[in-house]
Amino acid sequence: MHGRNGIAFIHQLQNDSLLEGIHTEVQEAFSVQAERSGAPVIAGFSPISGLPGTRVTISGSHFGVEGPADLSVLFSATEAILVSVSATSIVAIVPAGATTGTLRVTTPTGTAVSTSPFTVMTPVPKINSFSPLSGRPGDLLSITGTGLVEIDIVKFNGVYPPLISPSDTSITVLVPTGATTGRIQLFSATRPW
Numbered sequence: 001m002h003g004r005n006g007i008a009f010i011h012q013l014q015n016d017s018l019l020e021g022i023h024t025e026v027q028e029a030f031s032v033q034a035e036r037s038g039a040p041v042i043a044g045f046s047p048i049s050g051l052p053g054t055r056v057t058i059s060g061s062h063f064g065v066e067g068p069a070d071l072s073v074l075f076s077a078t079e080a081i082l083v084s085v086s087a088t089s090i091v092a093i094v095p096a097g098a099t100t101g102t103l104r105v106t107t108p109t110g111t112a113v114s115t116s117p118f119t120v121m122t123p124v125p126k127i128n129s130f131s132p133l134s135g136r137p138g139d140l141l142s143i144t145g146t147g148l149v150e151i152d153i154v155k156f157n158g159v160y161p162p163l164i165s166p167s168d169t170s171i172t173v174l175v176p177t178g179a180t181t182g183r184i185q186l187f188s189a190t191r192p193w
Contacts, residue, residue: 038062039110045103049119050094055083058090058103060112070108075118076101094120123147125186137177143184144170153187156180 043060050056058073064087073080073092076099080092090105103114125147135141143154149168153160156179164172171186 040105040107040112042103042105042112042114045114045118048116049121051121051123052094052096052098054094056080056092056094056103056118058092058105058114059088060105061088062109063087063090063105063107072104072106074104074106075099075120094118122150125151125188127184127186130184135175137175137179139175140164140172141175141184142170142172143186148186150188151186152189155185155187157182 038061040062041060042058045056045058047054047056063071063085071082071085071090073082073090075092075094078095078098080095080098083091083093085091098120100119101117103118105112123146125145127143127145129145130141130143132139132141146169148166148171151166151171152163154163154171154173156176159176159179161173161176161179164174166172
């Protein structure tokens, strides 16, 4: 073994006793870094579908990292909030705006992509309120609720007005000519609620 200020050596004799020679020490300490693990691997995840806000457990290997900034989880292209991370498990929250697609786990040693997609579910539409409570044909009616983003039909007792400015939490429509007093119903041409 060589040091900067001299040479250190040890001779072993036949009877297993040690004989020490010249000994000096280097002033600087040698730093041993942790061995880097391999690239991350996704073995599976559970549940396989859920609404935004759902906690998903991703199982696999080589997830262990030095800190949260060294790891990211994407649901399709949207970054998730991490709840916990270990070498073999990640708990992440499905982010708002996520769409159905593969999961990606990225660490400093690489990126893993799930072999199957996570299905992001859309909440069932719900009307919380509407205003005004009465009106005439041609008046604006505002409907508020949740999960309204996929609504494309509003029905007033069999009469269908055009939608104005629909969003996830509100829809505005014109009270149609021919509408009568009764229930307001919401429909989607693409979702079978």
